[in-house]
Amino acid sequence: MTVIEIEDYCGNTIGAILTDKNIEIINICGFDVADKEDYDEIFGTTDKRIRIQCNNKRISGD
Structure with missing residues (x-):
């Protein structure tokens, strides 16, 4: 499993997703990968x- 922790621009956790698979992020729009760790304290898993x-880049839908 993989836990994806979502943070605002200031680094405050605003949500988390617990997945049932090992996720590898290829590309994200509007966010940056802050880091990857081998443990999770949000849901208490290993x-x-x-x-x-969240980054400060604007996303254009045009």
């Missing part, structure tokens, strides 16, 4: 955790 943080 699974991989990926922290993604």
Whole structure:
């Protein structure tokens, strides 16, 4: 399993997703991968955790 921790631009956790598979992020729009760790304290598992943080880039839908 993989835990994806979602943070705002200031680094505050605003949500988390517990998946049932080992996730490898290829590309993200509007976020940056802050780091990858081999443990998770949010859900209390020993699974991989990926922290993604909102960046200040605007997304254009045009």
